[in-house]
Amino acid sequence: MGRNPMENPLHYATPQLRVGPPVTYAAAQRTLNGYDYVIVGAGAAGCVLASKLSEDKNTSVLLLEAGGNNQNVLASKVPLMFGELFHSEYDWDYNTVEQPALASRKLYWPRGxxxxxSTSLNAMMYHHCAKSDYDEWVSVHGCQGWGYDDLVPYFRRMEKFTPNPSRPTIEAANRGAEGKWSTGYSWLSEIGEKGFLPACEEVGIPAIPDVNTNQGTLGVTRFQTFIDRKGERSSMATAFLTPEVRQRPNLYIGCHAHVTRVLFDCLTTDVPTTIGVEFQSSKDPTxxxxxxHAKREVILSGGAVNTPQLLLLSGVGPADELTPLGVPIVHNSRAVGKNLKDHLCPTPIICKANPSYTLDYLxxxxxxxxxxLRWKxxxxxxxxxxxxxxxxxxxTVDFNFPESSSPPADFTSGSVGPDxxxxxxxxxxxxxxxxPAADGEGTFSIVPTHLRPRSTGTISLKSRNPHDHPIINPKYLSDESDNDKKVILAGLRVCLRIIRSASFQKYFEPVPINDDPASKWWPYSSSNIEKISDExxxxxxxxxAFTLYHPIGxxxxxxDPSRSVVDLQCKVYGVKGLRVMDASVFPEQISGHPTAPIGAMAFKLSQMIKEGDTSGTPFSAHL
Structure with missing residues (x-):
């Protein structure tokens, strides 16, 4: 019973209510039964960590997830149905605060x-991102051991790639074949294959068969996905929490366990020492x-929103923000909740197409x-x-736009890094x-995404109530240089060239000029594209504009503990026995999709922990 996901996670908790002052617990508390590792959040990182750490049958692992089980959720299994999970019980359903640069709109952030x-909820884009992204982490941000060459072995060890004879040949040396995570190529429309791909080549974007190599990602490609041979989503849960893994007697998985704070011993040790977590059952209205309790470590893997929120609720964060809310300070860490970066999509370019070529009917x-029925x-x-x-x-610096007065500067991670x-x-x-598209109409969308923003935002607490959503303020387009806006404008103009290309136009119908921003159709005709002003x-x-919801940092x-939250072993500065592993630890935004990088980093961290890179002396030595 204790090996499988439970609707009621109280089976896994020490059977007592909270006792003692908010952050000071007697050492005797640690004599209660516990687990070697308590992992908070069963996302991309948490699933990998739980699976890998529990391979040692002498190590007990508890994985706590605020949401429910994934196994019987049809919309999570069928790739194209993932949008049905948005705003559901499987979504944190976040929104940003009003964004001044975007007509004071609040933007929706789905999070799994x-x-x-989110690997059970998002589009299944399998992407390593650019080699220069990770090398920048080392050369600019001092994160030795987290460069591209350090992570490549873990990308390979995670992956089980299935070649597709109808797709370009992929060099086997660049793909993993023995891993747990299924990757390959999914169903591709004729418009994508014969319209968009050659159209990009017409405007100077070369074709590239495999974006997941050390050669970089520049070019146009058929995207590799994490969809398995059965046509189902291969999430980090289906890949790393298989039925066999869930049956391990030393791995416990608690669903519907909303962790409300990390517990610290601040009395019997010189440095605040993590002893466990506190949580509430989302099935319990009281x-x-x-x-x-954790014998060795607590690992936070809640993601770039929930992890900083939990640190702040636990007293690890900027003292000047926490004190007015009445949160007792465990460690004054200025960087918690700061350095937020996200991928903004300025606007989708919606092209009117023959409905027989599109999937709007679905x-x-x-x-x-x-x-x-075919899928089943x-x-x-x-x-x-x-x-x-x-x-x-x-x-964007590789393109010239005479019609624009705002050429962007180069803030990519390197010569093979896109923006x-x-x-x-x-x-x-x-x-x-x-x-949806209007009834009977077909559409094709091009979604430009800004990969290397200079604007930075924050995650902060609304209140001490752990059930209040945090304040999410990405501060889109707030960089002083205004370069974010310039890059986006250049990206939009590349899109306008693509939709005018010969390969593309044979699939689409020109739409009358319409200057109304509320219109879903772009102001497109073959004769006026250059006349569209920056304004x-x-x-x-x-x-x-909307977000592709890739928050990091x-x-x-x-x-440097004055500018960072965790060290190079992902240990939280200022306390013992606490680590973080998820996209929140990224020192800088990557130029692509974060799921594979998070998984590889979690795989690497599990290996570091197994090899003895623990947080110090086990707690029992302090008793």
Missing amino acids: RILGG RQNFQV KSPLKSLPAL LFGSGPLTNNVGEVAAFLR IELIAAPLSFIHHGEE NLIRFMKEK TARMGP
Whole structure:
């Protein structure tokens, strides 16, 4: 019973209510039964850590997840159905505060609240990102041991790649074949294959068969995905928390366990020492507090929003922010919740296409039934499409736009590092896909994404109540140099060239000029693209921009405790027995999709822990 995900996680808790002052616990508390490692958050990092650490049968691991089990959630299994999880019980359903640069709009941030975290909820983009991204972590941010060459072995060890004879040949040496995480190529539309790919080449973006090598990601490609041979999502939960792993007697998984704070002993040790966590069952309306104790370490893997929120609730953060809220200070860490960066999509470019070439009809429950039956019987067909089926990565400084007065500066991570990604999808992708195409119409979306923002934001507490969503303020387009806006404008103009290309136009219908930002159609005709001013593009961006929800950096890794939250072993500065592993530790934004990097980093950290890089003397030695 204790080996499987439980609807009621109290089975795993020390059976007592909270006792003692908020942050001072007697050493005797640690004599209670506990686990060697308590991992908070079963997302990309938490699933990998729990799986790898529990390989040692003498090590006990408890994995706590605020959401539910992933195993019977159809919308998580069927690749193209992931949008149905948005705003559901499986989504934290976050929103930013109003963004002044985007017409004072609040932007929606979906985040996975389910085993697998956002890997059970997002588009299944398998991407290592650019080699120079990680080398920049080392050369600029001092994160020795986390360069590209350090992580490549873990990318390979995680992956089980399935070649596709109808796709370009991929060098086997660049792919993993024996790992747990299934990757490969999903269903691809004709528009993506014969429209977008050659159109990009026409405007000077070369084709690249494999973006996951040390050669970099520049070029246009058929995107590799984490969809398995059965046509199902291969999340970090399905890959690393398999039925066999869940049956390990030393691994315990608690679902519906909302961790409310980390517990510290501040009396019997010179440095605040982590002894466990406190949580509430989301199935219990009384919200009683229960404790779980860790013999060696607590590892926070809640993501770039939940991890800093939990640190702040636990008294690790800026004292001047926590004291007014009445949070007792455990360690005054100025960087917690700071350095937030995200990938902003200025506006989707929606092109009117022949409906027979698009997948908009799948939004209809009735019209989608044949495709669903095909998926159930054969694990194939359009429902195995990843939405983001093809993409182009480019450096905006490589393009010249005489019609623009704002050329961008180069803030990429290096000569092979892009600053814009153009994601193409054979359906309407407005407001995260929530706004469907008009009945009977077909659409093709190009979603430009700004990969290397200079603007930085914050995560902060709204109150001491752990159930209040934190204040998310990414401060989009707030960089003093205004370069974020310049890069975005250049990326939009590349899109305008693509939709005018011969390969692209044969699939699409010109739409009359429309200067209304509320219109879903772009002001497109073959004769006026160069006449669209920067001001008009900015108007559309303010009304239509959304996020690709890749937040990072809020518990940043680095060698300087005054500027970072964790050291190079991901140990939290100023306390003992506490680590962080998720996208919050990224020292700088990467130029692509973060799922694979998070998994590889968690794999590497598990190996470091196994090899004896623990937080110090076991707690029992202090008793």
